Amino acid sequence: MPRALITGITGQDGLYLAEYLIDKGYEVYGLVRGQSNPRREILHRMIPEVKILTGDLTDISSLIRVLSIAEPDEVYNLGAISFVGYSWENASLTSDVTAFGVLNMLEATRLYAGRDIEKVRFYQASSSEMFGKAQEVPQTERTLLWPRSPYGVAKVYGHYMTITYRESYGMHASSGILFNHESPRRGPEFVTRKVTRAVARISLGLQQELALGNLDARRDWGFAGDFVEAMWLMLQQPTPDDYVIATGRDHSIRDLLDVAFSTVGINDWSEYVTRDPAYLRLADVESLVGDSSKARSVLGWEPKMDFPSLISMMVNHDLAEQKVLVR
Numbered sequence: 001m002p003r004a005l006i007t008g009i010t011g012q013d014g015l016y017l018a019e020y021l022i023d024k025g026y027e028v029y030g031l032v033r034g035q036s037n038p039r040r041e042i043l044h045r046m047i048p049e050v051k052i053l054t055g056d057l058t059d060i061s062s063l064i065r066v067l068s069i070a071e072p073d074e075v076y077n078l079g080a081i082s083f084v085g086y087s088w089e090n091a092s093l094t095s096d097v098t099a100f101g102v103l104n105m106l107e108a109t110r111l112y113a114g115r116d117i118e119k120v121r122f123y124q125a126s127s128s129e130m131f132g133k134a135q136e137v138p139q140t141e142r143t144l145l146w147p148r149s150p151y152g153v154a155k156v157y158g159h160y161m162t163i164t165y166r167e168s169y170g171m172h173a174s175s176g177i178l179f180n181h182e183s184p185r186r187g188p189e190f191v192t193r194k195v196t197r198a199v200a201r202i203s204l205g206l207q208q209e210l211a212l213g214n215l216d217a218r219r220d221w222g223f224a225g226d227f228v229e230a231m232w233l234m235l236q237q238p239t240p241d242d243y244v245i246a247t248g249r250d251h252s253i254r255d256l257l258d259v260a261f262s263t264v265g266i267n268d269w270s271e272y273v274t275r276d277p278a279y280l281r282l283a284d285v286e287s288l289v290g291d292s293s294k295a296r297s298v299l300g301w302e303p304k305m306d307f308p309s310l311i312s313m314m315v316n317h318d319l320a321e322q323k324v325l326v327r
């Protein structure tokens with residue numbers, strides 16, 4: 001039975017990846033942070049097969065301990081402070097977790113593997129936010145990185161550190177440059193879920209308006225459930241490498257509003273949507289769209305769910321959830 005260790009297992013991607021690996025027959029260990037973390041109980045209820053271990057990406061001794069218990073064949077480093085907006089307010093903490101946490105995980109894995117460096121395969125969750133002020137369209141593995149937030153800068157550090165461990169120690173370490181990926185498990189602070197949840201509540205008469213920031217931003221949004229498959233595929237390759245994972249199609253926040261509101265039969269959303277400067281970023285990433293040709297040809301990966309289906313699925317999930325909450 002292959003064994004996997006996932007950091008960030010209580011997040012959207014961690015949950016989908018854990019389910020995916022368990023379906024494949026893996027024994028899955030998950031790193032959960034902190035004392036009395038309420039997410040531990042939620043994870044246990046959702047996926048009882050996961051073996052939960054306590055540790056913190058900022059504490060390398062805890063990572064060494066966790067690795068020696070889990071004895072993984074594959075490590076998926078998904079743990080991060082992942083909300084871009086928050087990263088300006090907590091730049092130092094974001095760097096400790098999202099940047100230096102990667103170094104800690106790489107170093108702990110290297111120490112755990114010892115002389116047999118190839119016995120563990122490592123996946124790093126890199127991000128399209130590293131492209132920031134995008135220098136070409138669409139973005140590929142070769143596009144110059146130009147991050148625009150403390151989060152983006154931290155991800156660049158983790159990305160290059162992963163490449164450095166691969167090139168210095170011969171570690172099987174791969175980096176997935178994932179463009180935005182969403183699902184009903186997305187946190188409500190991210191724009192897709194914020195919109196789908198608000199649309200559900202507006203249609204049920206539970207909310208009157210939805211306040212947003214930059215409506216012109218464009219993103220390449222895919223389904224998180226499709227994207228975790230690419231993570232696994234990367235670690236099954238004979239040689240480690242970096243891959244862009246994206247749908248190749250971008251949409252604006254206005255497009256998102258069109259699809260979400262039309263799912264509940266509202267064609268003109270202008271009377272419900274207001275603008276609030278509190279949601280504007282100090283430096284926003286205006287537009288991102290990825291070219292995943294390499295992943296398609298080498299990994300045989302492709303996204304299955306398109307943007308309208310994804311957003312409608314999220315709205316319908318939120319409608320059902322909100323109905324239960326008000327019952």
Ligand code: G4F
Nearest residue numbers: 082084127128129178179180189190191212213214217279
């Ligand atoms: O949904 P977002 O907060 O996602 P963002 O910043 O693109 O980052 C997400 O995707 C990255 C790539 O995979 C990840 F690395 C990262 O961890 C995260 O998962 O914002 C998307 C866009 C931005 O341009 C933002 O300015 O939506 C715009 N926006 C407009 N109004 C808003 C809002 N974003 C949020 N969160 N809330 C708003 O009210």
